[in-house]
Amino acid sequence: MDAKNIARAMPIGSLSDRTGVKVETIRYYEQVGLLPQPDRSEGNQRRYGRAHVERLAFIKHARDLGFPVDGIRALLRLSDNPGMSCDEAHAISVAHLDDVRHKIARLRSLEKELERIAATCSGGVTACDCAIIETLADHSQCSHDQH
Amino acid sequence: MDAKNIARAMPIGSLSDRTGVKVETIRYYEQVGLLPQPDRSEGNQRRYGRAHVERLAFIKHARDLGFPVDGIRALLRLSDNPGMSCDEAHAISVAHLDDVRHKIARLRSLEKELERIAATCSGGVTACDCAIIETLADHSQCSHDQH
């Protein structure tokens, strides 16, 4: 049996081990159309080849970078059609970067507010005197930006 | 009709307007036990009073700060029982702050990686030469931390 056939014979657990993507997640990706349906063994079990390993690695990398599944679908479409312009790939990445930056900004303002709140009370006193409870009860004390 | 009765007569839409929490979300909070069941009109519509406004404002403020619903439930329990120690309120806040900081750290590393990727390609070329697609296809080029 040559290397190609070994690759062809790869069951889902091996694909999972190779890519670090859980078995259930691989089946989920197939279900939502990110990963093409592989061949099956006589007993109806999935058998993957080299192309699947590469595609799943691409998907995992993009997910690790936080791309939403729809974005990944679009990136895969570009990857599948090498003649297309990569303007769209650039746009998807920039949009995602933008999204990430917005999330960072929002979380930083939350961080500041939570620091302030947590610092006002170090525990021990009863809840009726607790500054955390009071602050949450009275929005007017709060410098937090409304979103 | 005095101020108290006006407050008593407040329907869900007015509560929504006052607190900035959507009508559906208010009903959801009631369903999951964050907000107590209000009185009803003869025609079975919800009628809220001052206490509901305050409690919902508390919930909204905490949600705006990103507290999970379970954390809010615990904070409300403390708020309802003023004799209890506020150690728990402090612990909840600190745990949440910790969570926020972890998220920030993760997003910052994503931001760096996305900047790097987006900079390698400004669009225009065909997808077969697109550095974004290539980078995603080849994890070994990537300095991104695995989580």
Next chain:
DNA sequence: ATACGATCTCTAGCCACTTCAGGTTCAAGA
């Protein structure tokens, strides 16, 4: 032949809502 781990399908659960369908109630204007 048997045991046992890997795999199969299908379904439900997670969070914190949001949306929808199909009805009922309320308040203001004619």
Next chain:
DNA sequence: TCTTGAACCTGAAGTGGCTAGAGATCGTAT
């Protein structure tokens, strides 16, 4: 008083991106 039409009601299903479980079948080592 009647009529509109906006606001309200319930219950179920959908969202994203998986994860977990039940119960059956497959594959392979001994």
